[in-house]
Ligand SMILES: O=c1ccn([C@H]2C[C@H](O)[C@@H](COP(=O)(O)O)O2)c(=O)[nH]1
């Protein structure tokens with residue numbers, strides 16, 4: 220008889236996203252993303268981090284400072300963007316598993332890359348205007364979405 224307590228596809232793919240998030244150097248929010256095609260093949264993974272050549276120890280990780288130049292925000296490549304850039308196959312029609320609901324900038328990339336489903340864990344920024352903008356674009360582009368509970372490797376709350 221086959222083993223009964225194996226994990227579901229959702230648990231598997233969100234688990235990969237959570238594992239990827241553990242690579243992030245961001246002290247406040249670690250995000251992981253995993254793109255899965257219609258054959259249930261992982262075609263791209265990513266986490267939030269600096270672009271190649273930008274050393275983790277030489278750039279700021281602060282959220283606030285006198286100038287935005289001395290915060291992380293101008294530099295960090297978002298997890299979804301990295302997953303899309305890393306994709307090894309056609310992303311059209313695929314799903315993206317993310318530990319945090321995508322921001323407005325990532326939503327534009329998700330739409331333009333033809334991803335059709337977003338599966339996410341946390342939506343801790345759901346009250347912000349930029350989240351509302353992301354949601355509006357997602358609905359307009361007919362992308363489906365669902366929030367799932369995931370075990371607490373990385374929670375993002
Ligand atoms: O869609 C998203 C939104 C955010 N991120 C990354 C970018 C930053 O490294 C953190 C957010 O930091 P806060 O301190 O919570 O503002 O998350 C992402 O990868 N994808």
Ligand SMILES: [Zn+2]
Pocket residue numbers: 297298299321322323324325326
């Ligand atoms: Zn983003």
